[in-house]
Amino acid sequence: MPGPRPILIVDDDDTLRQLLVEQLKLEGEFDPIEAASVAEAKEKLAVADVRVDSIILDVTLPDGDGRDFCAELRRQGIRMPIIILTGSDDEADVVRGLDAGANDYVAKPFRIAELLARLRAQLRLFENSEDAVFPIGPYLFRPSSKVLQEPAKNRRIRLTEKEAAILKYLYRAGHRPIARQVLLNEVWGYNAAVTTHTLETHIYRLRQKIEPDPANASLLLTEGGGYRLNPEGSETLMS
Structure with missing residues (x-):
């Protein structure tokens, strides 16, 4: 939840x-x-x-x-x-x-x-409105347009529908990790043909887009058998 x-x-x-x-x-x-x-x-x-x-x-x-x-x-x-x-x-x-x-x-x-x-x-x-904006690290996340804006670098990162849905659900979860199966069901629905490997592939691609160092994630963390969003970014990890 x-x-x-x-x-x-x-x-x-x-x-x-x-x-x-x-x-x-x-x-x-x-x-x-x-x-x-x-x-x-x-x-x-x-x-x-x-x-x-x-x-x-x-x-x-x-x-x-x-x-x-x-x-x-x-x-x-x-x-x-x-x-x-x-x-x-x-x-x-x-x-x-x-x-x-x-x-x-x-x-x-x-x-x-x-x-x-x-x-x-x-x-x-x-x-689901154009006004919804959520801060995630250096980005402003606009779920309706599936875009991450990085004002400091004046750039926009376009997300797929599933990538936006993953970020939106993890943001709603606050600092609590969400189990892989739960996140899979919430984003893809109860589709027997879709496995956790599909989710892991999307997480990998999402990290490539948003992490300063994808090999050492600071925003999209693996934790507790699932994933957790760290909206404050690397600053929180170093504090």
Whole structure:
């Protein structure tokens, strides 16, 4: 299974925020990050190398309007899904939130199961959108276009569909190694004609494309009977 996905919850209602944290952690699918104000949310997002896959954002915060904060994030080029929570389901209120750049709008009180379903749906849509960009070592990975960009060298590496799918799944897994058979099934499906040798061949070719030294992998590691992506690259291995 993929590793837990970091979700920033911005809400000054301690009871509701704690409930959301508990529910998000329940299945091990998400890793909630808490903020009780706009200022605190900005601090969380400003942490070096922070990864946030989505934001659940309340409208009424002690130091600002969540919709204004959403619009500010969009102006900064932040594209991950943002779901706004509000005490009002008035049409004009909803339109204002969507116009601010929110992907979805959920009125309180709401069912936790419905919120989680909407969150998952938005994450799926985002991963397949042109806006999805994941940092991997010196690269910016764009799954939708199957491209790795290396800004420092101003070059682009084109990936095959399977290579992009391998990177995407390993990135989702965080720092956990994924067994060969699991990765094979996720990328190729349960196809009896495809063996782990096929996967190993794709891993070899992928390393030739992305590793500074393919013989000493620092990004795509062999570990625990499978493979693990090290998005921070060689710097992490040397630290």
